[in-house]
Amino acid sequence: MRRPAPLLLPALAVCLLLTACGTERAGTQDNGPGAAGPPPRTQVTDPGIDGVRITAVTLPAASPSPSRRGGVRAEPFPAVPADSGISAAYEVTNEGTEALTYTILFSFTTSSGEVMDNQRETVRAVGPGKTVRGTVKLGGPAPGPSPVTRVKVSKVTKVPADEAPAEAGDCPSSGIRVTADEGDAAMGLRVVGLHLENCGTGAYTVNGYPLLELLDDAREPVDGVRILQGSGEITTGAGPDEPPRPVTLKPGEKATASLVWRNTTDFGTPVNVPYVRVRAKAGAAPVTVTHHLDLGTTGKLGVRPWKRAEE
Structure with missing residues (x-):
């Protein structure tokens, strides 16, 4: 009597049944323990300068080192971030009697006070008694743990809104x-x-x-x-x-x-x-x-x- 041949599963089916195939879909989210969440946001109590103050700072956590699985180092190509992930929320309060345009110099510093970068922001036509809120970001990616631990307001200038230089692309009524x-x-x-x-x-x-x-x-x-x-x-x-x-x-x-x-x-x-x-x-x-x-x-x-x- 002839014995039946053993059933052979296609290779794809074997891979689906086994958990050790060693592949993951790009962009798969891991919501289990240890999954990366949004960068921590720290509230700041800052008296500010000339009505401009920092209210919160966001600093990314350090990235974990690549792990070893089965004796083989997993080294996927890293994704290049759109920015450093470092930012600060700020607010501008005009305590004067006329609309003002503010030019603000923000400094991103280390814990020892060393300035790593400066960013300049212009906040236009803040009315008297009004508060305008915004966010300033550190330009460019910062690989590895960032040495930046603080963002401060370094300099503020403010001019009457109708005397501020026109924004690029805008033409004043004067022509x-x-x-x-x-x-x-x-x-x-x-x-x-x-x-x-x-x-x-x-x-x-x-x-x-x-x-x-x-x-x-x-x-x-x-x-x-x-x-x-x-x-x-x-x-x-x-x-x-x-x-x-x-x-x-x-x-x-x-x-x-x-x-x-x-x-x-x-x-x-x-x-x-x-x-x-x-x-x-x-x-x-x-x-x-x-x-x-x-x-x-x-x-x-x-x-x-x-x-x-x-x-």
């Missing part, structure tokens, strides 16, 4: 956009560029120098600083002084000027100017930039005239 760049510094010489863009629908003409008001922390005029037309009295390193010429900008065209000074400190009290109120020409709407000019004890600031921006 011109005035901004300041980050500037350049070498051997004590400082140069900050002013940029004028005609974002309106008609031609716009300037002829001469930007008109400036230097303001202190309370946005009151700063005394004792001469504003010079040209930079030759300060340095020849910014190029020769040229006489102002009319510049007519068609829609979309740009012009530049510059502020030039030295931060030399000799006898006397150094002068720092946190705010500069700029008018492109007489009668133009003011724009207040917050570059923090460290004028030292020189008592002078050079202004170069508007010229057409190079393409």
Whole structure:
């Protein structure tokens, strides 16, 4: 009598029946004990600066080391995080009587106070008596346990909302956009560029120098600083002084000027100017930039005239 052949299961069925096939579906969630939850969020009691304070900080937990299973190290390709996972919740309270736009410098520090990174946030048009909340994140992934343990408010500047530089892509009702760049510094010489863009629908003409008001922390005029037309009295390193010429900008065209000074400190009290109120020409709407000019004890600031921006 012929004996029946043994039943052979397909390899796929064997893998489904056995628990030791050693494969997992990508993205499978493990909700059992030890599964990773959201990063811990710690509430913060912070008096803040000028109405800006940190209310909570989120720091990711350290990632576990790869485990060994059956004598073979499991080393899957790590997923690159979209960001570091480090963030801070903050709130801005305007205790003044007019709408303000805030520029805030946040510092991400270690437990010893070492600054690992800075992030700058702009909070626009906070009404009087109003509170606006937001979140600032540490840019870029931070592999391994992060040394950052604290986020603090390092510096706050605030200007009337209708004098704040326009956000990129927005055009003020004046039809011109005035901004300041980050500037350049070498051997004590400082140069900050002013940029004028005609974002309106008609031609716009300037002829001469930007008109400036230097303001202190309370946005009151700063005394004792001469504003010079040209930079030759300060340095020849910014190029020769040229006489102002009319510049007519068609829609979309740009012009530049510059502020030039030295931060030399000799006898006397150094002068720092946190705010500069700029008018492109007489009668133009003011724009207040917050570059923090460290004028030292020189008592002078050079202004170069508007010229057409190079393409």
